[in-house]
Amino acid sequence: MSGQLIKHAYYDRHIKMLEGVITLTILRVKCTCCGKTHAIFPESIVPYSQIILTDHTTIINAYNSGFSFEPIMMANEFIDESNISYIIKQYLRYWKERISSFKIPLDLSISKQCLKLFKQQFMQIKCIQNILFS
Structure with a gap:
């Protein structure tokens, strides 16, 4: 059985890059099958x-x-x-x-x-x- 991922929330992640510390907004999704949330990031x-x-x-x-x-x-x-x-x-x-x-x-x-x-x-x-x- 497979679930469907739905948008759940967002949070900010700070990353130390050569250009400086940048902020990425990370999407969290919730699986309708297992009920768990997962972060989607590069x-x-x-x-x-x-x-x-x-x-x-x-x-x-x-x-x-x-x-x-x-x-x-x-x-x-x-x-x-x-x-x-x-x-x-x-x-x-x-x-x-x-x-x-x-x-x-x-x-x-x-x-x-x-x-x-x-x-x-x-x-x-x-x-x-x-x-x-x-």
């Missing part, structure tokens, strides 16, 4: 983060390669050590083993692959059963 947006997907992957690739984060912070003055530390912590805690196990490359295709394999977007953090060990 693939480049990471759930619950002000940092876009390209910056997430750049930070994680730098970490994995042992490179400095300085060029990342210089390129986007709105990203600081605290943002980088949080991204690395969440990556190591929730995502590193998953994407390594499935040999998913850390590039812009990662969101689609994580949605397909794990039923959630890359770097989305919520309590779920780990399908690798069930």
Whole structure:
């Protein structure tokens, strides 16, 4: 059985871009079948983060390669050590083993692959059963 999505609400999301902090208005929809609400946003947006997907992957690739984060912070003055530390912590805690196990490359295709394999977007953090060990 499939539901129908109807407009439910809107909320603002602040994103740290090179041009500055921008505000996006995000649409929330409600599924008439399951009764849950879902946010509709571009693939480049990471759930619950002000940092876009390209910056997430750049930070994680730098970490994995042992490179400095300085060029990342210089390129986007709105990203600081605290943002980088949080991204690395969440990556190591929730995502590193998953994407390594499935040999998913850390590039812009990662969101689609994580949605397909794990039923959630890359770097989305919520309590779920780990399908690798069930």
